[in-house]
Amino acid sequence: MFFYSTLPAVLALASSVTAHPSPTAYVEPTVPTGKPIAGNYGGALRPQIHFSPPKDFMNDPNGMFVDANGVYHLYYQYNPTDIVAGNQHWGHATSKDLYHWENQPIAIFPGAKGEGIFSGSAVIDSNNTSGFFPDQKDGVVAIYTLNTAKEETQEIAYSKDGGYTFTKYSKNPVISINSTQFRDPKVLWHAETEKWAMVVSYAQEFVIGIYTSPNLKEWTHASNFSHHGLFGLQYECPNLVALPLLKNVSIESPLDASNFASTDMYVLTISINPGAPLGGSITEYFPGNFNGTHFTPVDDGARIADFGKDNYAGQFFYGIPSTSPQVSIAWASNWQYSQIVPTGPLENYRSSMSLPRQNVLANTARGPYTLVSLPYDLSPLYTSKSSLANTTTANASLLYDYSSTVPSGALYFSIVVSDIPLADTTGTANFTFLSSVTGESIRGGFYFGGDTPFFINRGYIRGFDNPFFTDKFSTNNLINTETHAFKLEGVIDRSILEVFLDNGLRSATTTFFAEGSLDTVIISTGGLNPGVKVKAGLWGLKSTWASQENANGKVEGNVIKRANLAHLGV
Numbered sequence: 001m002f003f004y005s006t007l008p009a010v011l012a013l014a015s016s017v018t019a020h021p022s023p024t025a026y027v028e029p030t031v032p033t034g035k036p037i038a039g040n041y042g043g044a045l046r047p048q049i050h051f052s053p054p055k056d057f058m059n060d061p062n063g064m065f066v067d068a069n070g071v072y073h074l075y076y077q078y079n080p081t082d083i084v085a086g087n088q089h090w091g092h093a094t095s096k097d098l099y100h101w102e103n104q105p106i107a108i109f110p111g112a113k114g115e116g117i118f119s120g121s122a123v124i125d126s127n128n129t130s131g132f133f134p135d136q137k138d139g140v141v142a143i144y145t146l147n148t149a150k151e152e153t154q155e156i157a158y159s160k161d162g163g164y165t166f167t168k169y170s171k172n173p174v175i176s177i178n179s180t181q182f183r184d185p186k187v188l189w190h191a192e193t194e195k196w197a198m199v200v201s202y203a204q205e206f207v208i209g210i211y212t213s214p215n216l217k218e219w220t221h222a223s224n225f226s227h228h229g230l231f232g233l234q235y236e237c238p239n240l241v242a243l244p245l246l247k248n249v250s251i252e253s254p255l256d257a258s259n260f261a262s263t264d265m266y267v268l269t270i271s272i273n274p275g276a277p278l279g280g281s282i283t284e285y286f287p288g289n290f291n292g293t294h295f296t297p298v299d300d301g302a303r304i305a306d307f308g309k310d311n312y313a314g315q316f317f318y319g320i321p322s323t324s325p326q327v328s329i330a331w332a333s334n335w336q337y338s339q340i341v342p343t344g345p346l347e348n349y350r351s352s353m354s355l356p357r358q359n360v361l362a363n364t365a366r367g368p369y370t371l372v373s374l375p376y377d378l379s380p381l382y383t384s385k386s387s388l389a390n391t392t393t394a395n396a397s398l399l400y401d402y403s404s405t406v407p408s409g410a411l412y413f414s415i416v417v418s419d420i421p422l423a424d425t426t427g428t429a430n431f432t433f434l435s436s437v438t439g440e441s442i443r444g445g446f447y448f449g450g451d452t453p454f455f456i457n458r459g460y461i462r463g464f465d466n467p468f469f470t471d472k473f474s475t476n477n478l479i480n481t482e483t484h485a486f487k488l489e490g491v492i493d494r495s496i497l498e499v500f501l502d503n504g505l506r507s508a509t510t511t512f513f514a515e516g517s518l519d520t521v522i523i524s525t526g527g528l529n530p531g532v533k534v535k536a537g538l539w540g541l542k543s544t545w546a547s548q549e550n551a552n553g554k555v556e557g558n559v560i561k562r563a564n565l566a567h568l569g570v
Contacts, residue, residue, distance in 0.1 A: 003117040003162040021070065030079050031089070036103040036557030041545035043347035043464075045495040045519050048408040048543035049381060050332070051101045054555065057083050059338065060184075060237060061075075061329050061353060062090055063104035063107075063122035063142050065163070066320060072098055073163050074353070075107055076140075077119060078111030083344035084216045088116035088147070088272035092164070094558075096378050098327070098356035100544045103557030108142060108157055108166050117146035118152070119184040119237055121521060122163065123216070123318050124566060129196070130216045132158040141216050142166055143198070145183035146173065152182045154200065156216055175200075175211065175219050184237045187216070188318065193292035197269065203234035208270060212293060222293035225268065229284045229302030233552075234274025237283075240290060241267040242322040249362035250483045254503050255325050265361055266290040268297070269305065269373060271313045273335050277304070278470050280336035281312040282416060287361060287369035298369055305371060306506035307475040308456065309334050310496070311354055325358040327376060332496055332509050335470035342513050343495070345418035354509050355491060355498055364505065366478060374504035375491060378412050390537040394528050398536055403436070403519035405539035410493040415523060416535045417448075425479065427447050430523065433492050438462070438516030442497055446486060448528070451476055454488075454501060456510055463513035478499050491541070494516070 032334045039054025046052060056079055061074035071094050078091030090108035093101040108117050122142045125133060133139030140163040146155045153173035157166035168439075175185075181203040190212075193384040198211040198219065207226040244260040251259060269285045276282035283305040288297035305311065314330030332354045333341070344350045356376040361369050389400040402411065415429050430445035440463075444456040459471030479486060480502065490499040494517075497510045523536045548555045 005115075016532060028081070031106065031109070034105055037080055038107050038554045038556045039103070039349065040347070040553055041555050042549070042553055043343070043423050045347055045513055046349070046545075047345050047352045047493040047496050048410045048545055049099055049491075049493050050352045050355065050496060051093060051329075052479070053078060053349055054103050055348050055351070056080055056555065057085055057339070057344075058091065058331075058349075058351045059085060060119045060331050061315045061335070062144070064121050064315050064329065065122050065140070065318040067122060067124065067162060070096060072096070072168075072317060073122070074101070075122065076104065076353070080106065083348065083350050084339040086116075088118055090117055090142070090144070092097050097380060099381060102450040102548075103555065104164060107164065108144065111146075111168065113404065114148060117154050118145035118147045118149040119313065120154075121186045121318065123187050123189065123196070124146055125216065126378055129214060133160065138162055142236070143185045143187050143216070145185065147183070150180070151178060153509055154182075154185050154219075158269055164273050169217070171217070174217055181205070181234065184235075186239050186242060186315070190290070190292040195292060197240070197290075197292060198239040199240045200236055200370060201235045201270075203236060205237055206231050208235060208238045208268070209294065212291060223295075225295050228276070228286060228297065228300075229270065230272055230275065232272030234273065235270050236273060237271040237315070239314070239316055240295065241316045241326050243326055244323065244360045246360055246362040246372065249364065249503050249505060250480055253531075254372070255358055255360065255374065257323070260323070260360070264289075265369070266295065268295055268360065269314065273312065278309045278473065279468055280309065280334040282306070282309075283312060283314055285371050287371075290447060292501065301569075303371065305373070306330075306507055306509050308510045310511045311509035314354070325360050328357050328359055328373075330354040330425070330509070332511060333467075339510070340466065342464050351495060355484065358508075362505065365481070367505065369432070370505055372504040373507040374497070374500055377490070378491070378541065381541040381544070382412075383542055386538040387539050390535075391523070392533070392535050394532055394534040395526050397522055397524035398530070398538070399520065399522050400538055401520050402540065408541055408543035408546070409517060409519075410491070410541040410543070411521065412541055413490050413492075413521065413523065414537050415488040415525075416485065417525065417528070418483070418533045418535075419531055420448060420484045420486065421529050421532075422479065422481060422484065423548050427526060427532065429486070429488065429525045429534075431490065431523050432523070433487075433497075433518045433521050435516035435518050438514070438519070440514045440516055442492075442510075442512050444486065444490075444499060444517070446477065448479065448486070452478055454506070456499065456508060458499070458510055458512040461514045463515045473510065475501075475506050475508070477506055493541070494518075554566045
């Protein structure tokens, strides 16, 4: 992780029912221990199905894993004392379905004034390779970067209560190379070599280091992956994960297990900042092979994970079998403007995460080893089993006012166009979400002719103006020559829009900050060739935060009773 001005870091003592305090602690009175921070999730800009922090500033997702009980743990870079980056802690939330998140107490605090707990990962040490867990199979080890003015080192902390509280290893750091630009470790278990493997960034050398360890404590440098793809100013937040490869991405349910060709292909993701093609921060990825010590890409191509401008530092959950689609979450912002967006002064928080996404690889005629990205199942959030509105009429418009029917302001929409001719193709498919009060809108669309471009335009939103807040994005999406079809899926959630093209072969994440609440949607097609078919629909999504509000409108999270904290002296 990276931010433009490093603010003084502070620490408060982590606490829980079972865990003991860390060996060192610098306690700041304004940061609570043993209880989550309460937040107001009712603001007009606050996303209702995406995760966002209770208050103040959040950036990279960290330490993501799923435990044996099916509980997903999301940690994140968190400043609990201001609406800008700095004072970095690991915030924490848990969920059973990746949408209904429960805020937990801060999980890892800095150990002294001036320190910061930067990005990293977490694993379940089920075989007790570390020796921390002689009597359990669910011990969690977090691996993170400790940032100080003098150095960035890699440290570990262990949790005996399933990842809710951590004790720092007494012999930290576990890796030190005397560098101030060495960060963001992501660790996985490599079964073939029976060792842990780490990818970590030598940020301004444009190198991803690969280390191995038998026990998470002692690490040996194995190899480097260097100077690949787009450089920007620096490499950050690498991930290495095994992904299934699809047989056919064009079928109706591409993520069905019967459609997986193999599970031995790896993907290395690298986030760069600044220096992305659209400015600021972005994530690129490299498909390839990994033998436990060396990563070898399949080609020299640099592939971009998201064609919007607000998807960075994505991380995959540890603990999902490699035979299944891997699930990722990214930070839905951009370092060029993340610390000045209006949610800070207006609603006392900044940043949200992307939707949870299911990821696999797919080969297409023009895109070998493409990272497929689709939203995790949204159907449990539908406000009704049937769509709010739909149409099967080509060259027509569907207009729907959702101001009174969808109080969350969150919707899922889909447009499927089929029987498209492959020659002399014409027409467009478009969507517009607008405010009937202010006239603001965010819109997008696809051109079926020419080089088949797709665009998003947030330039008609007036709530935030900044020279780096690029307002238009586009990509090219070839018509599928096998299916003769085009599919667009999207989710809008108050101040964030995510779109997915052709079963997730292209995706984009875009934030926006309207002065007036969006309340009307128009889905339209026009100029399509005779015989082309259209099927479009709109579904409301229920807020995952509203049900957690107390009488004062605050979401308190998982409150640990103070009586259980006596052993910590609080």
